[in-house]
Amino acid sequence: MSNETTAYYLPTNxxxxxxxxxSYRVAPCPGRGMRHISQRPVLSDGLRETEGVIITAGKPGEFPILLELKDSLSLSQADASFQTDVLPLAKIHTMVFRHQDxxxxxxxxxxxxxxxEGVPVAVxxxxxxxxGDARFLxxxxxxxxxxxxxxxxxQICGLVAAVLKAADVHPAARSIPVVAMVPGFKPAVILELISRNPDARDPAQALAGLMRRYHGQIGLDPLRLLDDALLVLRNTDVEPRKLAAFDRLVRGILASDFTRRSGSLSDDGDVPLRALMLVIQRESTADILSxxxxxxxxxxxxYTFAAMLAGMREGLAxxxxxxxxxxxxxxxxxGAAAEGHPDDQPRLSEILGRLGNCAQSAAPEIEKAVQPCLENSAETTCFQGAEVTILPVCTWPTPAVARRIFEALSDTPANWRIVLAKDGELVLKVSHYAADETFKSAEAEIEAAKVFVANCTQRARRRKRAAGSVRPAAVPDSTPKTLPGLLDTLPSAKTSRNAKRKRPPKL
Incomplete structure (x- = not known):
């Protein structure tokens, strides 16, 4: 409960x-369970008994709940009788219940x-x-x-959540402009995909529009989704022969005539079609991410575009x-801005522009591990000065690597701290002015820090060398690829040495 003189409450059940x-937001028009209330009232003294009966609609087992706002500024009009704008869940100070039961x-x-989790509660x-009499009907x-x-x-929040999770799971996805991991990201990309008037000739926007038509529907018949996707794509710039090859491939996979091979969903082919193939085969966003x-x-x-399509189809809720x-x-x-002000493109663009900051943060598992010793930012340039030395440790570690680093850090002097730099690199910061008596000189401390960094990164280097010895590194394509609307030409089919063996067409 807040200590303000006047508290404001939004009733729910x-x-x-x-x-x-x-959905992480409170809408003026209540959702399921309270659809008999056309607009959510704002209360300043609590809920009257007659109003509690209205809120619950007299249903057995139902009970009212009050959402206390953090401050009166959460309302468009502090003295309004009804809620006038969509509020994010972060504006809720406390969820108040009648009884502990x-x-x-x-x-x-x-x-x-x-x-x-993260929502304060009170009784x-x-x-x-x-x-008193009811103030609403x-x-x-x-x-x-x-x-x-x-x-x-x-839909737009489902897309964003899926993109951020994809970047968290796939290390290489953090460098894709559409995921907002690098400078120059344009929020207009997401706004174009979620546009109410998509470009019918653009395959990415056409597929996004199809996913929005299936909003909230999980577990669709794959063949039905394939047929609808082909119907939509025939009106785009995709070549007919490519669609025919895609049709044969997906039907063969669904009928178990073909099996997907390693590299068959790489980025060196038609990205939208390959992403669609993944969406057709997997029922949910979680299935695609795994x-x-x-x-x-x-x-x-x-991976990222498939997550986008699945996120729009599944939705945030x-x-x-x-x-x-x-x-x-x-x-x-x-969500509050998109629902309350869907036509305010500058406002949506400003919020989407923060995706970079959100995605540049460490993975949630890493954040929990580093919280006691994580600082906000640092320069990643190695330098040795009179007071501070900074040594790079590694870039974008996995949670397992991060845990090993911080477990080892617990045995080091208190003036050694791990810093997350702006480019996503973990560095070791040694503050000599705060040094304890563990080292008699700054030079000895620097040498010890270098040994610590080498030990932290040694296993990662071994894995990298082992991977390189077993499998040669792929030659990167010189042609940059961006979303949406990335379409490469279909490679010519190679003659099979075994005519009896059925090979899937390559996209």
């Missing part, structure tokens, strides 16, 4: 509260797509069952499942918490 948690019941419900019976239950604004926000062939991830462009949870704050703000 047991069922609708999960809608709020799964109701809080325990709510907390005991476990869902993959909704979590109470305050005095805020419920107040005397129930209306006819809305037959509309979601408003157009809610769907748009759910897709491997002999332990090998798809190409970063294919249905997406598991382990995918969207680490980015809840940004997704809540983006």
């Amino acid at each position: 047991f069922r609708e509260a999960f809608t709020i948690l799964e 109701e809080l325990d019941l709510f907390a005991s419900k476990s869902f993959d797509n909704a979590s109470m 305050c019976p005095a805020l419920f069952s107040l005397p 129930a209306g006819p239950k809305s037959a509309q499942v979601e408003t157009a604004g809610w769907k748009y926000a759910d 897709d491997r062939i002999n332990g090998e991830l798809p190409g970063p462009l294919v 249905h997406m598991p918490v382990d995918i969207k949870g680490p980015y809840a704050s940004l997704l809540g703000e983006l």
Whole structure:
């Protein structure tokens, strides 16, 4: 509970509260469980008993919940009788319950797509069952499942959550401009994919529009999705012969006539079609993110674009918490802006422009491990001065490598700290002015720090050499690839040495 003189509360109920948690925002038009309330009231003294009956619609097992706002500035009009704008979940100060039993019941419900983590809770019976007449009335239950604004926000937030998770899983995806990992990222790319008037000739936008038509539908018949995708792509710039080859390949894979081989989903072919192939084969965003062939991830462009399409199709609300949870704050703000102001392109672009900062941060597992000794930023240039020495450790370590580094760091002097640089590199910062008596000279301390860094990176170097000895490095394509609308020419089919063996067409 806040200590402000005047507190403001938004009422919800047991069922609708999960809608709020799964979408990270509170809409003026309540979601499922409260569709009989046309607009959410704003209360300054708590919930009256007559209003509690309206909120629950008299359903057995249902109970009211109050959402206390952090401050009056969370409302467009502090003294308004009804909520006038969409609020991100971060604006909620406390979720208030009538009784401890109701809080325990709510907390005991476990869902993959909704979590109470990070949301403060409290029990305050005095805020419920107040005397007086109801200040709002129930209306006819809305037959509309979601408003157009809610769907748009759910789709764009689902896309963003999937992209950020893809960059977290796929190390190479962090260098793709569309993922906002490098300077020059343009938020317009995502806004074009989610546009209400997509370019019908652009394959990427056409596929994005198809996924939006299937919003919220998981587990679709793959053949039906394939047929619809081919119908959409025939009106784009994709060559007919390429579509025919794609049709034969995907049908063969679905019928188990063909099997995917290592490298078949690399970025050296048609990226949109290869991403679509992955979306057709996998039911959910989580399935796409976990897709491997002999332990090998798809190409970063294919992987990222497939995640984009799946994220739009699945939507934020249905997406598991382990995918969207680490980015809840940004997704809540983006969802509130997209639902409340879908035509405010500058505002959406500004929020999407922060994707770089969000994605440049360490992976959630790494952040938890480094929090005690992680500083905000540092220069990565090695230099030796009178006070500070900075030595590079490694770039974008895996959680396992990061844990080894910080476990080893626990045995080092207190003035040794790991710093996450702006380019994503972990460096060791030695502050000599704060040195203890472990080393008698700065030179000895620097030598010890170099040994520490070498030990931290030795295993990574061995793995790299081992991988190079077994498999030669791929020659990078000199032609830069960007999304959306990346289409390469279909390679000519090679003559098979075994005429009886059926080989899938290559895209």
